[in-house]
Amino acid sequence: MSKKVKYLCLIIVASIFVIYVFVASRPIPAETILTPQWFTSLESNYSIAKPVDPSQNTALVPFRLGNRYGYVDAAGNFAINQAQRGYVSITSDYWSEYDKIPESITVHNPANEIAVTIDGTHGYPMFLDKRIFLVNRERTSLSALDDSGQIAWTYDFSSLITTIDAANGFVIAGLLHGAVEILDSNGRRVFSFEPGGSRLAVITGCGISKDATRIAIVSGVDPQRFLLLERYGDTENIEYRTVYHQFLEEGTRQPVHVEFVDNDRYVAFERQDGLGLYDINARTSLKVPLEGQIIEIDKVGDDHILFLLTAQNNNEKRLVAVRFPGELIFEAPFRSNNFFLSRQGSRIYIGGNTTLASFELEKK
Secondary structure, rough: OOOHHHHHHHHHHHHHHHHHOOOEEEOOOOOEEEEEEEEEOOOOOOOEOOOOOHHHOOOOOOEEOOEEEEEEEEOOEEEEEEOOOEEEEEEOOOOEEOOOOOOOOEEOOOOOEEEEEOOOOOEEEEEEEOOOOOOOOOHHHEEEEEOOEEEEEEEOOOOOEEEEEEOOEEEEEEEOOOOOEEEOOOOOOEEEEEOOOEEEEEEEEEEEEOOOEEEEEEEEEEOOOOEEEEEEOOOOOOOOEEEEEEEEEOOOOOOEEEEEEEEEEEEEEEEOOOOOEOOOOOOOEEEEEOOOOEEEEOOEEEEEEEEEEEOOOOOOEEEEEEEEOOEEEEEEEEEOOOOEEEEOOOEEEEEOEEEEEEEEEEOO
């Protein structure tokens, strides 16, 4: 394909994306706007971009879209952009591509340099809290690796891991039989909890605040519950107390999104037919009704606005913006078989089919 044809195709795709986002949607209120920064094609590596301020943050953003993955910078330039041939784990700190039953695993950093090589593995890499872990094939144990790639510790759970998160040296894992366990940086269990109260006991979602002083849990089916727990006690006798709980709808057995956002002031969690928002300071929770299922949350929620993606079927997606404490201010439908959403501060990164786009959230 010639450069001219690639450029024309990219213009068409970008134009369609702009029409959906800025014409077919309800606009964000006048004081806040989304300004397009660039559109780029994963297949051609050709970018339509605005000039970038040299002082602008150029941190690399990890992406997975369709059968491609890699890192893109604030100007729309790819540091890595390659086709996926196996299984992929990728975060802002590490990435690895591996086989279904890997004999060894090579972990790279975003500069494509080898961080560690893990030989004779019987698990899969997981990157949490700037650390490298291995989860075994049965998803019942977790191992932490040191800087040389050697196993520092291994913890065996009493049931299958259904959801996991980590922050400030702590790991929280939700289990199939309905328990939550928290491990410290040495792999020692410091807290265990079974919410109960449902016909089926399963932890479908959990999250931990940046300082690890709070945990949020979505548990059970028929009914489902949301709980927030806060830490007390010293470093040797850590305990978490339930400070809020709420019965939700019947719920789902599938994993759900649970994120601490807006500098840990809110917990955003997926619930039946909508988004749940818990205000930590006010100790209140509300529901934002949504069409379709939540498939991604921006995990940041800065500027008091949370972006998320919803899907009604395999092809129909919506970019949604919610202003805290719970006002739905923006919906933009688009069609794509795959999706991507990420955020760094006020910069939003969105992907569909083979196109990545970047928008700046600005106040006017």
